[in-house]
Structures are given as structure tokens and as C-alpha cells.
Amino acid sequence: MHIHRRRGWEIPERLATPEAVVLGRRAVAGGLAAAAFARPAAAQWSLFGGKKTPPQELSPLTAPRNKTYEGGRAITPERNVSSYNNFYEFGMSKDVADAAQALPVRPWTIAIDGMVKQNRTIGYDDLLKQVKLEERVYRHRCVEAWAMTVPWIGFPLADLVRLAEPLAGAQYVVFHSLADEKTMPEVKQAWYPWPYTEGLTMQEAANELAFLSVGMYGKTMPPQNGAPIRLTVPWKYGFKSAKSIARVTFTDKRPTTFWEALQDSEYGFWANVNPAVPHPRWSQARERLLGSDEMVPTQIWNGYGPFVAGMYADKTNERLFA
């Protein structure tokens, strides 16, 4: 098991992990002693259903690298990216990779509904036949002040939007992650607003950076990283990048996202990265590179301003950065 030793520069886990505060409070309101959260993650998953799930096998998956998008820093070792995760459906710790092996990735379908020409369901394999895969190295910045640089394999979100044929009045695209009580222990806990929900404006969804990832490091997506398909929006805090997407809805109403529903004052709809706007409980000025002790300065828009800043020029009344 991964044992976390805190170093001097690190944010105390108690402050850095939103759930410790937010969910602790909700759990108490829901009638569960907060002490239950102190349980080690391993105990949570190994007891679930009384059985341990064997690791899922990943398949080789390669695609030509798109050189427009350079990480600008060293690629994070794969073992760190696949063993330090946020996937609350499987537990609140970072140590959810074992539990996530139970994720039912096949068969997988994505429902497309709302303001579209026609509601439909696309099978994952069918979808992959209709898009062209590429590899992009993107930086990822979690709101908890850790960061990683990952070679994702996927396709532009704009391609899915095109296939969905949204109506002219659609203003937002909403992503719903799978919420499966049978395989995801936390989905049974009523104090969370399942399913995990995220959203983008149609303009953001059409931005060339917005990406749907189906693999990383030359292989299909590991369950713990959001198999078989996850959003990747690198100019926004990591929680915007919804994993294991099962449903995509087009609407003219701004959705309430999972983290907004839990704690609107700390996690808003826009959640664009900005080192100058601190989280209410910690600074966003710097970030820890996963797999090392290194702290580096955080960049506005996570360094992707040339691609995205123009979309927000007229949004002067919005809370764009938190």
C-alpha cells in the first residue's frame, strides 16, 4: 500500500483534500460518524462485496503525436499517474487503483440526449470507428495543488459534439460519469450528488484543446484513470475532467456540477487555473509535480492562455477561476 509521508512543503492532506472537510460534514448530517472516514482506503475496498478484483488488462493503443501540444516539462512516470488518483466513486483516498479494477468497462455505451436532433446511444467501439485518434501531451493541474504531465490518446471533443448533432439552442454540454452501485462502493453513500457531473459551454467544448481521452502511455485507459473514456480539459482544474463518461447531455441551462453541489463556495462551474486566485483553504501559486518533490509555479490557464483566454474576455461578471 502507498504510504504517504508528508514533507515540509506539502499542504497538510487534511486541508488539501476537499472531501475531508466537505464530505465529513455531509456524512455527519447523513448520520454516519465522521470517524468512518479515517479508515484506510485498503480496508474500504477489500471489504466491498467481500472479494478482491483482479487487475484489468490494458491493450496497446498508439496514435500519431500531435506536436501542437507539448507538455513543456518532463512527462510524469506512468506508475505515478496510475497509482495516485482521484476517483471518488471508489473511495476518498488517492489509493483507489485496486478498487477501480471492478469498473465494468465492457460493453460500454454513451447515451446522448437533451437538445440534440435525436436522442441516441453510441457504443464505445462504434464511436472509435468514427473518430481519428491522436496523442497529445498535456499538463494536468488538480485543485489540490498537485500536477502531472501525461501523453493522452484520444480525439477532440468537437468530434463527439458534431456526431451528437446538437440543436442551435444548446448552450452547455454536460458529462455524466457512470454511477454503478454494484461496483462503486461510494455510490451507495447518499450524501454525494451522484452521478459525478461536469459541464462546459458549447464554446469551450468546441475549443481545440478540449479532448476526450481513451488511453495513455500507449495503452488503453486504466480503470482508475477513467476508462474507457474521460474528458481532458487541461486549462481547468482537474475535477472538470470527468472520468468514465456514460452520458452526454446538451442543454440551455448551466448544470450544477458534482463539486458545486457539494461546496459551491470552493468549486465553481468555470474552475479555470489561476495562481493568483487562492482556494479558500490554500494557495494556488505553486504545484507539486507528481512523482517528485519538486514545486513549480502555477501558470494562469495552466499555461494554455494562447488557446483559451479569448473565450473569457467578455465574461467579466463570472467567477472564472475557482
Ligand SMILES: Nc1nc2c(c(=O)[nH]1)N[C@H]1C(S)=C(S)[C@@H](COP(=O)(O)O)O[C@H]1N2
Ligand atoms: N467520475 C469522476 N471523475 C473525476 C474525478 C472523480 O472523483 N470522479 N476526480 C477528478 C479529479 S479531482 C481529478 S484531479 C482527476 C484525476 O484524474 P487522474 O486520477 O487520472 O489523475 O479526475 C477528475 N475526474
Ligand SMILES: [Mo]
Ligand atoms: Mo483534482
